[in-house]
Amino acid sequence: MDIFLQQIINGLVVGSVYALIALGYTMVYGILQLINFAHGEIVMIGAMVTITCINFLIGHNVNLPGPLLLALGLAMAIPVTMLLGYLIERIAYRPLRKAPRLAPLITAIGVSIVLQQAAMMIWGRNYRAFPAILPSDVVEFGGASITTLQIAIIALSIVLLIGLFLLIERTKMGRAMRATAQSPDVARLMGVNVNNIISLTFMIGSALGAVAGVLVAANYDQAHAYMGFMIGLKAFTAAVLGGIGNLGGAVLGGILLGLIESIGSGYLGDLTGGFLGSQYKDIFAFLVLILVLIFRPSGLMGERVAERA
């Protein structure tokens, strides 16, 4: 087996999910200069609602092909997370819009804890298995293997990324979002309802987060109430790596982080002479975060972030 090629495949799978989540962080930051730390919990809730929904359908003997069940689960989870994203902004962040920047940041951490605890009350503290409804055929090539699920994850991520870019770059609404991110006051003069644009940004980010949560859960066959913390932190790292506030940067950062983590963990055992195994893969994300913050706080594609922060 070709370990290097295998790790690249794994990295792309994980990285494309990081990219979807990182977009949620970066879009909100672009408009509000706020790190929405509750975004990781949105990802988790997206996964949990989908699993619950699929189990409910299976429990009621709904006999449908796996991908269709998954689509129905998502059709439930996406509106739920969008509503949640809307409410979080409306209730927790909007009243603090003119407050010092530390206040919404602490609030974001608070919201994150509230959602995590609420999820534990609803779904319990145990791991939830992802229903085995998806085909997991393995495709072999070049000494490496990839499952059909992983191919689907990458494909779906690409479709969503292209869709988002078309929305932001080619539609009137996207133009208004970009204008608002640059100058809310002037956008208002043009007739843009800035509050609506902000709500919309939270909702789009949440929808992407929900899909990402489901993809992660399907990939690892499980989900749990505190999964949002780690994946949220990693996606945040990806957003910072790419240059927070920059959409292209979030995608680049996500993919790169996925690759670094995957390739790094693949060779971690060799590198440390067996002292550290691949279970320590999480150190790479935080190593990247620390290095970026020290050497290039504006990220790979970012500009002017350092002066704003």
Added chain:
Amino acid sequence: MLQVKNLKVAYGGIHAVKGIDLEIKQGELVALIGANGAGKTTTLKTLVGMVKPAEGDILFNGQSITRMPAHEHVNHGLVMVPEGRGIFSRLTVEENLLMGAYVRNDKAAIKQDLERVYELFPRLKERMKQLAGTLSGGEQQMVAIGRALLSRPKLLLLDEPSMGLAPIIVQKIFEIIRMIAAEGVTMLLVEQNAKLALQTANRGYVMESGSITLSDTAENLLANTKIQEAYLGE
């Protein structure tokens, strides 16, 4: 068209505007002149809802707009070109212009208006795909004015259109301002370049530390010795 009654604006205890009255009639080009910090920009910002007044009333075509949210003003034809131009530097020239038509849905007419702006400013047509932040100050001012025209203004508020521009560009911008006025757009022009403003306007108001101290025809203001001494540098 616009009536302002006893307008007072305060920023955290500082009274920037201390109870002013203004009136602008359909088709007029009115100048608001005064020194730096007299409250001119605050007045304009209050007219478009960016700043909430402490007291007073603003009537637009007889309807009170004092408490109207900022983003609804453009629907009524009340449009401002902000101080410092306020262009979206990371949007292209064309995207900036189209932001002016944000509340409009008449696609064919928007396209026509866009072509008209390009006729008015051929330089912008050459640079339509360029990011607006890469333009010179004069070109950015053209974008800001062109963008305002795409909002189809009934009353256009211009805040310091000459600021930071070379004299030859200022001439060009004021030519355009006269042209827009000739087409029947009512305008309120805030300028530190009082001479140019009064030469362009029909009427003028003079603002001093938050109050209107003088109001007359532009001709009379230009002939007024006090104004000449204080603002015209003569």
